[in-house]
Amino acid sequence: MFKKEVYTERRNNLKAKMSGGIAFFPGHSESPMNAPANTFHFRQNSSFLYYFGLDFPDIAGVVDLDSGESIVFGDDVTMDDIIWMGPQPSMKERCAEVGVTDSRTYSELFNYIKKAVDAGRKIHFLPQYRADNKILMEALTGIRAAEINRYQSVELIKAVVAQRSIKDEYEIEELKKAAATGYNMHVTAMKMAMPGVWEQKIAGTIEGIAVAGGGMLSFPVILSQNGQTLHNHDHSQTLKEDRLMLTDAGAETGMHYASDFTRTVPVGGKFSDRQRDIYNIVLAANNKATSMAKPGIPYFDVHVEAAKVLASGLKDLGIMKGNPEEAARTGAYALFQPHGLGHMMGLDVHDMEDIGENYVGYDDEIKRSEIFGLAGLRLGRKLQPGFVLTNEPGCYFIPELIDKWESEKKFADFINYDKVKEYIDFGGIRLEDDLLITDNGAELIGDRIPISVEDVEKTMNES
Template sequence: MFGKSIYINRRKKLKDKIQQGIGLFLGNEESPMNYLGNTYHFRQDSSFLYFFGLDFPGLAAAIDFDSGEEYIFGDDVDMDDIIWMGPQVSIQQNAEKAGVENSAHSAKLGSFLSDAIGKGRKVHFLPPYRGENILRLQELLGISTASINDSVSTDLIKAVVAIRSVKEPCEMEEIKAACATGYEMHVTAMQMAQPGVWEQKIAGTIEGIAAAGGSMISFPIILSQNGETLHNHDHSQYLKEGRLMLTDAGAETSMHYASDFTRTVPVGGKFTQKQREIYEIVLAANNEAHKLTAPGVTYKSVHLAVAEVIASGLKNLGIMKGDVKEAVNNGAHALFCPHGLGHMMGLDVHDMEDLGQIYVGYDEEIRPSDQFGLAALRFAKRLEPGYVVTNEPGVYFIPALIDKWKNEKINTDFINFEKLDAYRDFGGIRLEDDVLVTSSGSEIIGERIPIEPDEIEEIISK
């Protein structure tokens, strides 16, 4: 935990934004893998962590926005717990760590909320994403599971997003630590990118580095020679000379702050001419994204500028054609980059995605698009100092998508489909950095993972 003043100040900001009703925060429970006593690695709810800091199961918290009173609900351990887990401090002592004065047994949460509801008071809660908490909300609030998401508090969502979006100095120290572990993971993956190596061996090795760095991976590792599949979690292949290995991986610290990087490298340590040409386009796009990421700028505009870099580079190779700006306006570049430029990152690798991307990435000024590719942009609104984003452009050659566009004659004014035949087995390239928006621009967090092609070739060759 951070010092309790951090959590007290965060809750004060929340109480300044919402001044009526009860705020209910459910912590997560243990989740069994294959039987009750054998559980997955416990991960606390991020908003509960952010405002209360207590990182163990069986907790709930409440804030009375009218009176300012705060409560932690949980149960003290019994002798059986002590035998298996060792001595534990009381719920009251844990509440004091978070700067909360009031604590009570879990059984009293129901009557606490019933009393508030009986007086006509609103209970604010965030969207639940785990089945056990959906059922618990049904029990506590009398709301059917089918209508839970219709009853979440938009006011609370918007308040939490506003507060969590701007990272505090203590948070940045944690993110930097996660990025340092991520650096070690990716350099290790590069060194292992040799012909005949099993993908799973590399994925398992770097997952171990994440665990040794404090907690665990921040999301399931993406590592594959088939980088054209954006979220490829299959690690069954053996690396082959002449292929590209895409690794998208990050770490969590013990405080659960995340990193998220992607690098794409040549197996055996030597780019072919065709690979280097595409790689240079993606690298130019990544550098342009970093250059343009600055306060006051909409991230949507950065995404579109990067799309023009990609389209221009592909036009120079004869893969795209026509006017670059017109091609991007028509979404033609999305054949090669069907995802958004990046997302916010913090306590969640896709920060606050559980609260709804419409609130995290968009606002009244910047609204989502339904255009293919642009519709996948998770974050689009104006950047502010303290935001942490991932810049992750890519170029992919997806045979099924190429065939669909060719057969349906989509964007034929901008795509040279005959030229594309030579790239059907290319794979994909993505390059991702974690970036802090500063008062004057942006900075890559920590030491930049090797990204220049000559540097990568040297690392693998050694």
């Protein structure tokens, strides 16, 4: 964890942003895999980690927004726990490490919340996404678990988003560690992408690199020669010559900060002319986005410019036609890139998505588009120094979507469907980097994973 002053300052800043009442942060409990004693790898709630830093189950935190007092509720381990887990610090000792002097047993949480409710105090809480915490909230507040998120605190959501969006120097160092592990994962995947190799062997190998890096995956590995399926977790196929392998993967550090990179490589280590043409269009869109990203620029505008690069490049190949800028603004390009350019990243790979994507990626000034493709953009608001985000343009040939649009004669003024059909077996390409917004622009987090055609081929063909 970070030094205790970091967590104390975060809680004090939260208090300064709020009007009063109590901010309640339930931590996570263990989640059984197939029996109570056989659990999935524990992952603490990210907002709890941000304010309290304690990475173990069955605890909860409170910030009294009127007095400024912070309290952690949790129990010391029993002798049975020690037998299985070994000796553990006391709750008082653990809380002192994060600047909390008031440690109480977990059962006291119920009386504490009841007294606050009886006194008419506002209980602020974030949206809950785990069933056990919804049930806990019902027990604490009397609000039915199924209805609990109707009572989420928008004031707290906005305050948390404002804080967690800006990464401090300690967080940036953790993100660089995650990027270093991600680099190793992707270079390894590149070198393994040879004909006859089972996709699962590569996916399992790079998952091991994430775990060996001290943390875990930041999300389940996406790796497939069927890259036209955006989140393809099926690793059952054997790689074939003349196909492309798309790998979207990242690691968490031991403190749960994430990386998220995507590379697409030619199976066997040599791009065909057709693959190279599409690849370089996507790379140009990626580089354009990085060059544009800076404080004060809406990421929506960066997305549109990257889409214009995509449409222009596809026009040069005869796949699209018409005005590239209009194709970008109307969503005609989205046949080839139906997702957004990127998202916020930090303690979560899609940072704070659990508390409301529209609060994280949009604001009162910039609202989410309803146009297909543009609507898929998770981050549209103006960039600020300290933002960490992904830059991930792509180009995909999705047979089912192509057939649907052609049957509807959709955007026929922009799309040469006869030419598109020549690429029906192409698959997909995505190229993703992680960016830190600085005072003057954007910089890559960590070393850039090989991305030019020349560097990818060179890396793949090294012994």
